[in-house]
Amino acid sequence: MMRTENISKFYDEKAVVEGVSVDIPKGKITSFIGSNGAGKSTLLSVMSRLIKQSGGKVYLEGTPVTDIEDSELAKRVSILKQSSHINIRLTVRELVSFGRFPYSGGRLTQEDEDIVSRAIGYMDLMESENNYIDTLSGGQRQRAFIAMIIAQDTDYVLLDEPLNNLDMKHSVQIMKTLRRLTDELGKTVVLVIHDINFASCYSDYIAALKDGKLAGFGTVEQMIESGILKDIFGMDFDVREMNGSRICLYYT
Amino acid sequence: MKFIFLLVAVIFLGCWSLFIGYTEISVSDIFTMSDRQSLVMVASRIPRLAAVIIAGASMSICGVIMQQMSHNRFVSPTTAGTMDAAALGIMLSMLIFPDGGTYQRLSVSLGVTLLASAVFMTMAERIKFKNLVFVPLLGIIFGNILDSVTTFIGLQFNVVHSMASWLHGDFSSVMQGRYEIMYVSIPLLAAAYIYADRFTLMGMGKSFAVNLGMNYNTMFRLGLVIVSCVTAVIVLTVGMIPFVGLIVPNIVSMLYGDNLRKTLPLTALSGAAFLLVCDILGRTLMAPYEISVSVMVGIIGGAIFLYLILGRRVNAG
Numbered sequence: 055m056m057r058t059e060n061i062s063k064f065y066d067e068k069a070v071v072e073g074v075s076v077d078i079p080k081g082k083i084t085s086f087i088g089s090n091g092a093g094k095s096t097l098l099s100v101m102s103r104l105i106k107q108s109g110g111k112v113y114l115e116g117t118p119v120t121d122i123e124d125s126e127l128a129k130r131v132s133i134l135k136q137s138s139h140i141n142i143r144l145t146v147r148e149l150v151s152f153g154r155f156p157y158s159g160g161r162l163t164q165e166d167e168d169i170v171s172r173a174i175g176y177m178d179l180m181e182s183e184n185n186y187i188d189t190l191s192g193g194q195r196q197r198a199f200i201a202m203i204i205a206q207d208t209d210y211v212l213l214d215e216p217l218n219n220l221d222m223k224h225s226v227q228i229m230k231t232l233r234r235l236t237d238e239l240g241k242t243v244v245l246v247i248h249d250i251n252f253a254s255c256y257s258d259y260i261a262a263l264k265d266g267k268l269a270g271f272g273t274v275e276q277m278i279e280s281g282i283l284k285d286i287f288g289m290d291f292d293v294r295e296m297n298g299s300r301i302c303l304y305y306t
Numbered sequence: 307m308k309f310i311f312l313l314v315a316v317i318f319l320g321c322w323s324l325f326i327g328y329t330e331i332s333v334s335d336i337f338t339m340s341d342r343q344s345l346v347m348v349a350s351r352i353p354r355l356a357a358v359i360i361a362g363a364s365m366s367i368c369g370v371i372m373q374q375m376s377h378n379r380f381v382s383p384t385t386a387g388t389m390d391a392a393a394l395g396i397m398l399s400m401l402i403f404p405d406g407g408t409y410q411r412l413s414v415s416l417g418v419t420l421l422a423s424a425v426f427m428t429m430a431e432r433i434k435f436k437n438l439v440f441v442p443l444l445g446i447i448f449g450n451i452l453d454s455v456t457t458f459i460g461l462q463f464n465v466v467h468s469m470a471s472w473l474h475g476d477f478s479s480v481m482q483g484r485y486e487i488m489y490v491s492i493p494l495l496a497a498a499y500i501y502a503d504r505f506t507l508m509g510m511g512k513s514f515a516v517n518l519g520m521n522y523n524t525m526f527r528l529g530l531v532i533v534s535c536v537t538a539v540i541v542l543t544v545g546m547i548p549f550v551g552l553i554v555p556n557i558v559s560m561l562y563g564d565n566l567r568k569t570l571p572l573t574a575l576s577g578a579a580f581l582l583v584c585d586i587l588g589r590t591l592m593a594p595y596e597i598s599v600s601v602m603v604g605i606i607g608g609a610i611f612l613y614l615i616l617g618r619r620v621n622a623g
Contacts (some may be wrong), residue, residue: 099513102517135511143559152506156519208309
């Protein structure tokens with residue numbers, strides 16, 4: 055289990071995240087939802103040590119993450135930020151191989167090579183493994199980054215808006231992969247997501263943030279409910295049950 | 307394969323450069339050299355060859371490291387004020403230690419270079435507007451400010467002229483006994499190669515590097531030290547050589563990607579080969595006179611740089 059205890063983050067005097075305590079259940083998908091500027095990405099960055107919090111603590115299986123060595127933590131928690139601006143020329147295989155960096159520091163063993171191959175196969179990138187990532191489409195590139203995270207083989211996988219700039223088909227593909235990561239490999243996935251229906255259809259738990267504070271946490275059934283959503287987003291939602299999933303209609 | 311090809315090219319160009327110059331030495335003379343010929347060979351031609359190779363390789367590697375650190379393809383010792391800082395350092399050292407030796411010059415120059423590159427790189431990391439052209443533009447402005455300071459101090463102490471000739475990139479004054487400090491670069495380049503993977507990761511951005519458990523700040527400092535030492539040593543011994551650190555890494559990246567473990571040796575060899583070609587051309591075009599290497603590099607490199615900006619897919623970012 056990963057837990058945050060009273061996390062706050064201030065920029066100058068302004069609180070972006072304020073007093074957030076949440077327990078992330080192990081082996082499940084948890085989605086952070088909320089409006090722009092609600093503090094979702096900041097909270098995720100604090101959890102993954104990319105940003106240092108102003109107050110509070112993050113615990114990984116009961117140990118404060120600050121007590122865990124950087125190289126050790128990289129084997130247990132991975133974070134993928136939005137990556138549209140990356141302009142480095144690496145092949146897919148080279149990129150995925152970097153996922154093994156925490157284990158072998160760049161000199162890959164045969165076992166590492168096998169793990170890399172499996173990760174590439176898992177994301178269905180075998181055919182383009184020798185292509186440069188800057189020549190791939192947005193969907194393929196995002197899959198390549200996720201393959202790297204899979205090769206990194208951490209129990210906890212944190213993703214900041216993994217569906218950003220992806221079309222519907224690729225979004226579904228990515229979400230199905232995340233589902234497989236939890237169901238087949240037992241990973242704990244935490245993601246920041248804007249599309250409420252993707253959150254509803256593929257998550258186990260939802261954590262909602264509003265103005266930097268935790269506005270609610272619970273299962274999809276508890277959270278995807280028109281009253282709660284109205285509180286969080288300040289707009290009306292028509293929530294319907296369709297094919298066993300809850301779908302929110304809010305377009306008109 | 308590419309490595310072997312480049313290695314052969316560098317060896318070939320290197321051997322060729324040994325046999326051109328005012329004193330006639332032909333390949334068949336190798337075993338029957340007169341005293342005069344062997345003196346020229348040992349005291350001038352071989353040191354010159356070594357200096358060209360080291361300068362070419364190390365300026366290119368410096369360029370790569372700076373480009374990874376700043377996430378910008380157009381940042382290099384020329385476009386980030388690093389060379390101007392080394393020059394300012396040399397000027398200050400001439401004033402502080404008028405009779406100082408190489409090591410005193412080097413240490414003052416190194417101090418100034420380190421400070422200036424730390425300032426610029428931190429600036430490049432902090433600014434919000436990370437435009438492909440804006441960051442090097444900022445670097446050029448920064449370099450020009452440093453250059454103005456150098457000129458201003460030079461004017462006050464009447465040393466502008468000797469500074470100008472000193473700083474003009476030129477291999478004709480490389481002699482046995484006056485260039486050996488350049489070998490300092492070699493262990494630094496070796497360090498760059500040992501940490502090649504970390505520099506690649508650095509180029510992928512801070513969040514990537516931290517995610518994979520790398521200590522970003524430590525590597526950033528190591529990068530600064532390598533770049534500053536190498537640049538200070540080169541400017542001190544042969545003067546400012548523009549463009550090498552800019553175009554060679556870009557061409558290598560275009561052809562072979564950015565996985566530095568794989569490409570750093572290619573970058574080093576390409577840099578050496580490029581500078582050798584410029585040096586040989588400079589020595590032969592107007593023989594027995596010589597066109598200095600910085601002029602040759604400026605002409606050839608400038609043309610290639612224009613082509614890179616205007617012509618092709620330099621990956622924006």
